[in-house]
Amino acid sequence: MANPIIVAIDGYSSCGKSTIAKALAKYAGYTYVDTGAMYRAIGLYTLRHNLTEPADIIAALPNIQVGFILVDGAQHVTLNGEDVESQIRTLEAGNCASRISQIKEVRAFLVAQQQRMGEAKGIVMDGRDIGTVVFPNAELKLFLTASPEVRAQRRYDELVEKGEKPDFAAVLADVNDRDYRDTHRAESPLRQADDAIVVDNSNLTREEQMKVIYDLFDRHQ
Numbered sequence: 016m017a018n019p020i021i022v023a024i025d026g027y028s029s030c031g032k033s034t035i036a037k038a039l040a041k042y043a044g045y046t047y048v049d050t051g052a053m054y055r056a057i058g059l060y061t062l063r064h065n066l067t068e069p070a071d072i073i074a075a076l077p078n079i080q081v082g083f084i085l086v087d088g089a090q091h092v093t094l095n096g097e098d099v100e101s102q103i104r105t106l107e108a109g110n111c112a113s114r115i116s117q118i119k120e121v122r123a124f125l126v127a128q129q130q131r132m133g134e135a136k137g138i139v140m141d142g143r144d145i146g147t148v149v150f151p152n153a154e155l156k157l158f159l160t161a162s163p164e165v166r167a168q169r170r171y172d173e174l175v176e177k178g179e180k181p182d183f184a185a186v187l188a189d190v191n192d193r194d195y196r197d198t199h200r201a202e203s204p205l206r207q208a209d210d211a212i213v214v215d216n217s218n219l220t221r222e223e224q225m226k227v228i229y230d231l232f233d234r235h236q
């Protein structure tokens with residue numbers, strides 16, 4: 016790694032951020048960090064402990080440890096040492112993550128941990144506030160977007176693959192609700208950093224999109 020950089024990838028839910036970030040990390044030989052998984056892990060903790068009041072969630076933060084482990088080469092998130100990768104990938108955990116991510120103290124808790132993870136650079140991090148708050152000085156910032164219908168179809172296909180029986184209209188409504196919450200919350204709302212490069216992948220194949228992104232990365236080396 017000649018000159019390691021920080022790549023910040025932000026964008027709406029289900030626009031393929033993590034697939035792209037993982038592929039780019041592999042291409043670059045960098046560490047990948049899925050910050051959505053960290054919010055989901057805290058969301059799961061609050062579901063398990065029936066915590067709904069922000070004050071109770073904030074009080075529980077010192078008891079919560081979020082980490083990552085590698086399982087057969089794939090990154091899994093851990094909650095207090097337990098591998099919770101499959102439990103956090105449900106609609107319920109996603110919605111809970113979206114709600115708890117509105118709490119300022121929860122964000123400060125995770126942002127500090129994310130900044131420590133990027134100290135040595137050589138990192139690809141995806142989320143909602145990476146280019147704006149976590150790493151405002153990241154060398155390469157990408158903002159991914161795709162139409163709500165395309166994203167709902169992707170989420171629907173993922174849930175079917177996991178054996179769930181989703182209703183498309185409900186999945187689309189959920190995508191729209193999540194977009195609204197993510198862009199309208201008071202704390203670090205999802206927005207494009209001024210110096211981010213927008214990639215709309217509604218009409219791009221995975222290969223076309225990755226070519227665009229690898230080229231951008233190569234030019235920032």
Ligand code: DC
Pocket residue numbers: 028029050051052054055109112113116141142143144145193197
């Ligand atoms: O990317 P995801 O669907 O796994 O994220 C789950 C929720 O976490 C999402 O609704 C918003 C929140 N989130 C956030 O607020 N900031 C981040 N950096 C990453 C995720």
